[in-house]
Amino acid sequence: MTCEGFLVKGPSGPLVVPLGSSVVLPCYVDEPLPLKGLKVIWVRTDVNTLVHVYQDYESRSEAQYQDYRDRAHFFTDKIKYGNFSIHLENIRAEDKGFYRCKVYTEHESDETLVQIKAVEHLRVSGYNHPLSAYVGEDVTLNCSVDSHIPPEEIDEVSWRKTDKSEIIQVLGFEKNKIVPSDERYRDRAEFFTPEISKGNFSLRLKSVRTEDKGVYMCHVNAGNFSANTTAVLEQLGFSRLHIIVLILCIAAFGSALLLSLLWYQKTRSPNTNPLSLQMSVVSVPNVVMFFAFLFWGVIEGFLSETVACCAHYFLRPLLLLWTAPYTEHFPGKRKTAMHCIVHLQYSLFTNVVYSVLFKSFWEKSLRYEESDRVLITILFGIMILISIVNIVFSLAELIRNKDGRMRAVLDLVSDIGHDVLPPLQLIFLFYAFGAASGALFVVGVFPLFLTLTRYNWKDACVEKLECLRSVRRAAWLSFMIAVNAIMVSSYLIALKKEKDCVGWVCVAAFLQGLWGIVVVKHSFDDLDLPFRHVVCLIGSVGVVLVNSVALMTELIMKVVNGERGIEDMRKVVFSTECLFVSCVLLLTIFKPLIKKDPRHLQNEVAEIPHNLSNQNGEMRHLRDADEQEMDEMDETQPDSELQE
Secondary structure (H helix, E strand, O other): OOOOOOOOEOOOOOEEEEOOOOEEEOOEOOOOOOOOOOEEEEEEOOOOEEEEEEEOOEEOHHHOOHHHOOOEEEOHHHHHHOEOOEEEOOOOHHHOEEEEEEEEOOOOEEEEEEEEEEEEOEEEEOOOOOEOOEOOOOEEEOOEEEEOOOHHHOOEEEEEEEEOOEEEEEEEEEOOEEEOOOOOOOOOEEEOHHHHHHOEOOEEEOOOOHHHOEEEEEEEEEOOEEEEEEEEEOOOEOOHHHHHHHHHHHHHHHHHHHHHHHHHHHHOOOOOOOHHHHHHHHHHHHHHHHHHHHHHHHHOOOHHHHHHHHHHHHHHHHHHHHHOOOOOOOOOOHHHHHHHHHHHHHHHHHHHHHHHHHHHHHHOHHHOOHHHHHHHHHHHHHHHHHHHHHHHHHHHHHHOOOOOHHHHHHHHHHHHHHHHHHHHHHHHHHHHOOOOOHHHHHHHHHHHHHHHOOOOHHHHHHHHHOOOHHHHHHHHHHHHHHHHHHHHHHHHHHOOOOOOHHHHHHHHHHHHHHHHHHHHHHHOOOOOOOOHHHHHHHHHHHHHHHHHHHHHHHHHHHHHHOOOOOOOOHHHHHHHHHHHHHHHHHHHHOHHHHOOOOOHHHHHHHHOOOHHHHHHHHHHHHHHHHHHHHHHHHHHOOHHHHHO
């Protein structure tokens, strides 16, 4: 291989190198040169010092000046490709200057000049190897500033995490003050405060989560200088709490199947009362899932997700008791008791949901006017007060179930609460989360008008319109679908700027389903739930199985991949509950249409044209009975007694 003329190239401009770091001094040609007779000499020109030499197919380290020995190296395996750069390590302040790279062949030579213009007097060092830890443990990310600049003259130190395209501010130190971190690291990231005066800006990350996996950079600014170091947190393994959550999910799964089989076998035995076993079926798996979501919230979940799922599974047995058979032994009349159970769950869950929403509003309320904050707080207080009255009424009905003036007052307030609570919730949402406008405010008030002008569906349809029982129930269902559709879509509009908007909409849909059950029990007196055994098993077993498997899958994906698949467990939990509640509501409303007796429709049709005449016949029957009783008294008693 021959070379007729070549051009040695270097960097495009002077180099600025941090103190203590490494730098590559570029020197290369576009076409490879023959190795025979090749000689490369690097010289420090300003002090006439030999930096390094390549000759006779090898690096000649013995020719180096003492200051560059073991610090300056050729990329020996790259020389055959025309790369004659050297790697200069552990940059010192005195390394600033000019370096000449001169390349000789058997026939020609050429050279380039490299300048280290400045050596930044700021050195930041960390830990070179990746770190690993179990979830829930604490880990320390090292960042030490070794500099001639005193710590009090350091302008800024910031720890940042690169998460895909997003840069997350983990913790900062600026002008001798600690800068608050991103909410994901709040109360979990901290400096070793006594060590700051020594230039130690290491970061302690407490209660490590799986999403903490990644690359962290400690960036330091001091005057015109800046430097950084990185720390890598590797994939994290299962912690004890992760294993506990997995065990709880498996326990919920297994207990739901086992108890349901035992309950089914006992119901097939004659003269048995499986009420105690039924109570275990509707309570044990849900209590286990409550603790599973509680621990999930500690290690991986966020506040709104954890609170909503825990509250739901804590209160869920109330809904299942309403769907379950063998509840005639409950205190009070069965209809009243079962209605109050669902009413109690709706009121308690409403308090929990809107308490979390109010907390979210309060965290960002500083941008609101004082009058708006007061108004939103008053709306929240009214909603909580209505829910508390409903809770007191439901508990009073369940425990004592007696008539009286206080019961009548509570009943009246409770009825009003059913109607005004949904529109009050919308008004609160629109004002609290900045989505209010004239049109949306009207949408929020519209359900108030509809619910306050509700007809007595039985009297209005049967006596005035003379319609079939199925028709009046279909009309009521259409009305409820319209109101609930307005409510859920309004949640979507009001919370569209929130990160967990979809999760909140799923919660709202379930909450409206409970509200529908409560209202339908007020609107119709002749309602009951068919297929109670099947419905109770689906709710107690099927829904729990789906959610436990979903939680286990989400936990495993988070630990293995470092990312959540579903991102919000409310999407699964409350979507399945919405399906269950919708089926329960439809079965309750249209029970007459699914009766096995084929004569029921004929009786219903015959009932309508004779409705009023039947009432007149009943009056005539009562009058004839009274006349007959008076005749018997005339025959058996003297006139004086009759007159008296």
